[in-house]
Structures are given as C-alpha cells and as structure tokens.
Amino acid sequence: MNIEISKTEDIPDTLYSSLLEADPSQEKVNDNIQHSSVFIAKNDDKVLGIILLRERTIFQTEIVNLSVLKKYRGKGIASQLLSFIISWSQANNYKNLYVCTGTTSFEQMYLYQKCGFRFDKIERDYFVDNYQDKIIENKLHLKDRVQLKLDLN
Incomplete structure (x- = not known):
C-alpha cells in the first residue's frame, strides 16, 4: 500500500481512539501528544496510522506511541511508519x-x-506501578515493560 507520512498538529478522533488502544491511559496519551512530534500515515485522504516521537535528549528520541487503525493492520503500514x-x-x-x-x-x-x-532493559512491574487498572494482553497479565534501542550512526 502506497502511503504518505507527514507531520501534523491535528489528530483525527479515530486516531486518538487508536492511540488509547496502544496505551489505555488518557493522561499519558495526552502528555505524549503535547510533548511529541506527531506523524500521520495517509493513503489518498484516508488516515491509516499515527506515530508519536518524543525527544529524550538532544541526541536521543523515543517512539512513545505507534498505532494503525484496525482495518489497515497487517498491510505493512507500521513498518513504513x-x-x-x-x-x-x-x-x-x-x-x-x-x-x-x-x-x-x-x-x-x-x-x-x-x-x-x-x-536494552526491562522495567519490572512498570504497568502494575503506573496504571490503575490491570492490563490483560494476549491473555496474560501485563506487568513489565521492555525498552528497545536502535543506534542510528
């Protein structure tokens, strides 16, 4: 699928809902939106997915949310983002x-x-300590968070 990715300030409601699927904390999602560069993937006028990129330091950045609308998943959009x-x-x-x-x-x-x-590292009990409600994913209680790193040089 041929997609166009561009930086934006406006997030359509469908993509906002999709961000909450990836991270159920509305507070964390809103904070990430406020402090991130937001990029949207489109095909013609159809929005497909979104990625939020937040600067950690002047040399490091972090993908804080990546989401593709359900009906477009499995088509390589996340890989393109x-x-x-x-x-x-x-x-x-x-x-x-x-x-x-x-x-x-x-x-x-x-x-x-x-x-x-x-x-890069594992943060034990991150989701237990930082989220009010128990999160079940793939029929498992989500407790730990893993950090992955890509060297860009």
Whole structure:
C-alpha cells in the first residue's frame, strides 16, 4: 500500500481512539501528544496510522506511541511508519532511537526487532506501578515493560 507520512498538529478522533488502544491511559496519551512530534500515515485522504516521537535528549528520541487503525493492520503500514521515523531521526542528527512496549506485546516486539531495534532493559512491574487498572494482553497479565534501542550512526 502506497502511503504518505507527514507531520501534523491535528489528530483525527479515530486516531486518538487508536492511540488509547496502544496505551489505555488518557493522561499519558495526552502528555505524549503535547510533548511529541506527531506523524500521520495517509493513503489518498484516508488516515491509516499515527506515530508519536518524543525527544529524550538532544541526541536521543523515543517512539512513545505507534498505532494503525484496525482495518489497515497487517498491510505493512507500521513498518513504513518505523522506517520513516528512523530516517527522520537520522536526518535530524539523533544518535539513538528508543521504544518501550509491554513484555506481552509479542507482535510489536517482533516488528521492532525486525526493524533493527535491540533489547536494552526491562522495567519490572512498570504497568502494575503506573496504571490503575490491570492490563490483560494476549491473555496474560501485563506487568513489565521492555525498552528497545536502535543506534542510528
């Protein structure tokens, strides 16, 4: 699928709902939107997905949310968004790109590793300590968060 990715300030409601699927905390999603660069993937006028990129330091940036609308999943859109963000981060002189996800997010961990990310650290009980409600993913209680890192040089 041929997609166009562009930076935006406006997030359509459908994509906002999709961000909440990836992270159920409305407070965290809103904070990430406020402090991130937002990129949207489109095909013609149809919105397909979104990625939020937040600067950690002048040399490091982090993907804080990546989501593709359900009806467009499995079509390589997330891979294209990641490829775009990797190139964008390199062009903007970042040295490292990070992404954090749940240890029960098997598809996401596969995707990130396929794109060159490597495991960097595990934060035990991150989702237990930072989220009010218990999160079940892939029929497992999500407790720990894994950080993956991509060196961009």
